Amino acid sequence: MNAIDPRLTERPSIRVEGLSRRFGGPAVLDDLDLTIEPGEFVSLLGRSGSGKTTLLRTLAGLDPVEEGAVSVPRNVAVVFQESRLLPWRRVWQNVALGLPGRDARDRAVAALEEVGLGHRLDAWPLTLSGGEAQRVGIARAMVREPDFLMLDEPFASLDALTRLRMQAMVAELWQKHRCAVLLVTHDVDEALLLGDRAVVLDHGRISRNLPIHMARPRRHDDPEFAPARRALLTALDVEIAR
Numbered sequence: 001m002n003a004i005d006p007r008l009t010e011r012p013s014i015r016v017e018g019l020s021r022r023f024g025g026p027a028v029l030d031d032l033d034l035t036i037e038p039g040e041f042v043s044l045l046g047r048s049g050s051g052k053t054t055l056l057r058t059l060a061g062l063d064p065v066e067e068g069a070v071s072v073p074r075n076v077a078v079v080f081q082e083s084r085l086l087p088w089r090r091v092w093q094n095v096a097l098g099l100p101g102r103d104a105r106d107r108a109v110a111a112l113e114e115v116g117l118g119h120r121l122d123a124w125p126l127t128l129s130g131g132e133a134q135r136v137g138i139a140r141a142m143v144r145e146p147d148f149l150m151l152d153e154p155f156a157s158l159d160a161l162t163r164l165r166m167q168a169m170v171a172e173l174w175q176k177h178r179c180a181v182l183l184v185t186h187d188v189d190e191a192l193l194l195g196d197r198a199v200v201l202d203h204g205r206i207s208r209n210l211p212i213h214m215a216r217p218r219r220h221d222d223p224e225f226a227p228a229r230r231a232l233l234t235a236l237d238v239e240i241a242r
């Protein structure tokens with residue numbers, strides 16, 4: 001896994017330089033710099049209102065770059081907290097929507113099989129559980145083979161067990177596809193289980209950049225887990241009993 005994947009050398013990195021954003025008040029993003037390498041998995045944490053979603057929306061091209069520079073690959077995909085599926089289209093149609101070519105259905109089916117939903121291809125979105133709906137959302141993102149995948153608190157509304165399963169699934173998908181990932185999360189454990197690096201945003205700037213070297217697949221009982229967790233909680237200004 002340490003050898004350089006040849007696919008990565010062809011992919012551009014994600015660069016943010018001097019990015020500032022105001023909504024008519026104090027800076028929400030304040031002269032922010034961030035680079036994400038091809039194939040790198042970055043977990044982004046920060047207190048509520050620290051600017052995480054604003055950063056993600058700017059990288060996704062959903063918010064304008066007011067000040068500074070942003071460079072992202074052309075092929076990006078975003079998954080939000082709610083799956084945003086079209087209720088009047090079947091599951092496979094939601095994934096195939098907008099795909100060019102005659103093999104759109106086959107590709108959608110393959111992506112759905114990859115997320116363990118090969119048996120729900122013809123289901124209507126409203127009949128899915130929360131976890132299943134998020135799987136469809138992830139399949140819809142991955143079917144486009146993005147160079148850069150952004151996940152905005154994708155598991156926040158799921159129960160703890162489903163969330164663990166989804167985290168394992170995302171880890172596997174990432175290992176297989178090796179796209180760069182930016183995961184916005186409030187969950188310190190999730191950040192550590194998935195990321196190559198955890199970045200903490202505070203008042204629109206990066207206040208902590210913590211490389212995570214634990215072997216994959218990651219385990220909560222890895223001896224490095226507790227110290228990394230403590231470091232992140234401290235960066236988030238959370239007091240914990242020793």
Ligand SMILES: Nc1ncnc2c1ncn2[C@@H]1O[C@H](COP(=O)(O)OP(=O)(O)OP(=O)(O)O)[C@@H](O)[C@H]1O
Nearest residue numbers: 023028046047048049050051052053054055186201
């Ligand atoms: N369209 C907008 N108009 C005005 N203010 C906005 C807009 N979008 C975001 N903000 C403000 O920018 C700040 C940062 O918001 P943002 O959603 O980026 O934070 P966040 O870190 O993602 O928060 P949370 O963890 O609660 O989702 C907040 O104070 C928010 O009110």
